Amino acid sequence: MTRSNPLKLLFYLCLLIVILLVGYKLYLNFFKQDFEAIHTEQVERIHERTPPGSAIRFAVVGNINNSVGVFEKRIIPKLNDSSLDFLVSAGNAVSGGGEDKYRALQGTLSNLKMPYLLTFGPHEYEDFGSFRFYDHFGPHFFSIRTGNARLIFLDSTGKTPWQWQIRWLKDLLSQDTTNARVLFIGHPPMKPENPMPFTTDDSFLQPKAFRTALMELIETRDIDLVFSANLAIYDEETVGDTGFITTGGAGGLVLNTENSFYHYVEVGISPDGEVTHQLVPMEIGQHPILERLEGLWFFVYSLFYSGFLNFILILFAFLAATIKLYQIIFIGKDYYPDYDLDPTPWLEKPLRVVMFTNNYLPFIGGVPISIERLRRGLEQRGDATLVVAPRYKNQPEREKSVVRVPSLLTMGKNREFRMANIFLSQIRKRVRVFKPDIIHVHHPFWLGSLGLFMARRLKVPAVYTYHTRLEHYAHFVPLPGMLFRNLISHTLIKYFGNRCDGVIVPTYSTEEYLRMIGVTTPVFVQPTGIEYDRFQAVSDAEVATLREELGLTDEKVFVSVARLSNEKNIDFMIEAIHRLRQQTKVPFRFLMIGDGHQRDRLQKKIEELGLESCFQLVGAIKPDEMAVWYNLGHAFLFASKSETQGMVILEAMSAGLPVVAVRSSGIEDVVRDGYNGFKTPENQGQWVARAQELLENDGLRKQFSDKARAFAADYSVEQFAKDVHGIYATTLAAYEKRAQTTYAERLGRSN
Known part of the structure; x- marks a missing residue:
């Protein structure tokens, strides 16, 4: 089946x-058809039906509010079956002043078999509706004569100055010779005895001066009836010889109470001016x-x-x-890797690789160091490389394989973050002349985007290395933090990753993250390489010299390496070291290597806690000197949660330092809890307890140290470059296979 x-x-x-x-x-x-100036046509139809000297009968409705179920389906059929001459809306025929509401109202009124006129009320005015009312129906205030009666329509919204309307009305009534007068105004000029809940002064005619002047004019100029809407009730009051009726039951919401129900009003005016009216309730109980x-x-x-x-x-x-x-x-999808690929042709020959990065040496950071190691490793294998990177003030004068791009904008305390001028044509010319086999981008925006663009133009594959958890850098972006952290950063990485031909990640936990956000491009897990041999070549004399320069005696040394920025969680470590000093008798020194825009604030915090003697902000250290600083330490402490791999942890391990780190995606695959270090939640108590254990237990620290050094030995730069070359070859094989498949399909269609 x-x-x-x-x-x-x-x-x-x-x-x-x-x-x-x-x-x-x-x-x-x-x-x-479109519609305009409908009132002109409606007035002509009314005059034809009610010539001078004739009796007239018409219906008054209020608060239609674009009702379909009540007004269009129930009230209009009843009006069409009556002998009424025309219909008047006392206001709020639409539920808002948008074009959609006016169009819908016109469609509803087209079902009427009699002419109609509309009062310009508060809902007609909303959402810039005044000009739409004027275009589609006519003026906001006007008057017509029908039979021996005059119908007057006023604007209660404030769109037309009330003083002008009062002056106009005085002149009109002073010359009027009709026997009856009925006035329509959207806002009620009088408050009913039983008003609706939640009504305010703005529900009634404002300002007070307008209301007072109008009431005086009504009393002195013999207005017979005044109709208003804006409240979902039926209310009838009499002042002198004038009846004031609020009618708001032609649609919208009603309370189904004694004075709030669906209804309309029939009005009759005889030739001699006798005015009568009758309430017509509607028995409607809409589910x-x-x-x-x-x-x-x-x-x-x-x-x-x-x-x-x-x-x-x-x-x-x-x-x-x-x-x-x-x-x-x-569309059929194969979620398994394509194993039917032959990368051999690209494995056996040197490749030409262009790398695009938003930061590079001499800027000190994990990404620039990783790129530089990859570049050197590839060139040692015989591959040709070209790095496209921003220009820095203290960069080397001559660089054979680097294209330096001047900056449009620099940011940061030391102008270390640079927005390169990606619009320079020289960049594209240099890349074209280089004739790359593959382009490797290291950031998902700016120069990285230019790299992807160049790959498409040159018809070569693009590989992207996911180095940075962007969501932890929301404080650098002039957008709401939660918006960038929870939406934009993940969307950017997903979009960019899926446009590339391959994505390199340093750990399996990072690969899992990319899959969770929807990256479907082939992902290769490849940890960044470290210069393992250099860390083994440090002599005891070099370490002793550095200890002497720092004034160290018998203290144990904790080392940490990170940029002094919010996402690196330095505050956590300062507070934790403060607790550790109170809990242990073993003397120690904490060396925080790195620089950044938070340095002054962090130094102040260290001084406030009285940690100057045991917590030292060393500043930036040249990469060539880092091996000695690592070998100076006894353990490596880390609290950052923004890492994709934590390359500094592998460097520390290569120097034989066991690690205590806060659990995060970049730490999970590198630190093996109870083997080469400890992983803890972001809990100072647990983190301090593990750091204290390594500080006080020399045997455990030696055991972890040996295992850390052995673990790091598998991450040499040479092996790193070889593995990345293999990723390039696999990506090129897949790219070539797709190109051949596409060509075959086009050839088949042309035949």
Whole structure:
């Protein structure tokens, strides 16, 4: 029995919706007529129905609020069956002033078999709706004569100055010869005896001066009826000979109480000016589910009228879903690596490799050192390399295989972070002349993006090494930290990684992270190499000399290497060392090697805790001198959680230093707990206890030291370069295979 695939059905449903959307949009734009100045046509129709001297009957509604279920489906059919001459909205015919709401209202009113007029109320004014009302219907305040009566429409929103309206109304009424006068205004000029909950002064006619002047004019100029909306009630008050009616039951939400219910009002005016009115309640009890469906339908309906922006958004949303489902259902995927590759042709010959990086020596950091070691290792193997990197002030004068790019912008205390000018044509010319076999990018943006662009232009594969956990660098980015940390950084890495032909990561935990965020490109786990032999070549005399320079006597030495920046968690170690000094009697010195923008603040904290004698900020040390500093130590302490590998940990191990580190993705695969060091949660108590154990237990420290040195021996620069060359060869083989497959497919289609 063949079972239907629900994803396949969903795909065809999305495809059908896209076709319907396109078709309906074409209908709306090319077959459905636009509308303007509708009141002009409606007034002519009213005059035809109610010539001078005739009796008139009309309906008044308020708060239609674009209602479909109540107004369009229930009230309009009843009005069409009556003998009324026309309809008047006392305000809030739309639920907002957007173009979509006006379009939807026009569609609803097209079902009426009688002419109509609208009062410019507060909802008509919202969302810049005043100009739409003027374009589609007419002026915000006006007057017409029908039979022997005058209908007056005022603007209560403040769009038209009230003083002008009062002056206009005085002149109008002083010359008026009709027998009856009915005034419509969106905001009620009087508060009802039983107002709706949550009403405020703004629910009524403002300002007070307008309300006072209007009430005086109503009293002195014989206005018979005043209709208002804006409240979902029916209320009737009488002041002198004038009736004030608030009607707000033609749609929207009502409370279904004695004064809040669905209704409209019928008004009759005789030729001699006798005015009567009758409340017409509607027995409507809309089910809550139907109300929800009506709201949902109106949302969808309104999208078609809100311009091309919303249409494009919804269209492309469905297109994206359709394409995604198509890929899931119909495009076969092999989640296993392609083992049917032959990298031999590229393994057996020297390769030409261009590397793009946003930072490089003489800037001291894990990424520049890793790139430099790879470059030297590849060149020792016979490969040709070219590094594209920013220009620095104290860089070597002559560099054979480096293209230095001037900066557009420099950042950092010492201007160490540089935004290179990627727009220089000389960069592209140098890379083209070099004729690379493969391009290796080390950052997912800026110069890294240029590298990927050049790979596509030169039709060579691009490999990306994921060095840095960007989410831990949110404090450097002028964006909300949580936004960058939780969304932008992961999205950037996923997008960039999937555009490359291969991704190199230093640890298996890092590979797992890339898979979790959606990177589908082939991932190669390749730890960064270290100069293991150099750490073994340090003599006792060199170490003794350095101890003497630092004024060390019999103290044990803890070493840590990191940039003095927030993401390296230096504060954690300062506070922990403060606790350790209070808990142990063994003298020790903590040497913090590295520099950064937080140095002054960290030094102040050290002084505040009285740690000057045991916690020293050494500053930056030249890479060639680091081996001696590592060999000076007895253990290596680390608390950073932003590492992808923790290359400094491997360097420390190569010098025989056991490690105490906070658990993180870059630490997990390097430090083996209880074997070559300790891993702890980010808990000062546990971290301090492990550091104290290594400080006080010489036998355990010696045992861990031997195992750490043996562990690090497998990470030589030579092996690192050989393995990366193998990754290049595998990537080139896959790239060549894809190119041949694509060519064969095109050739088949052309035949």
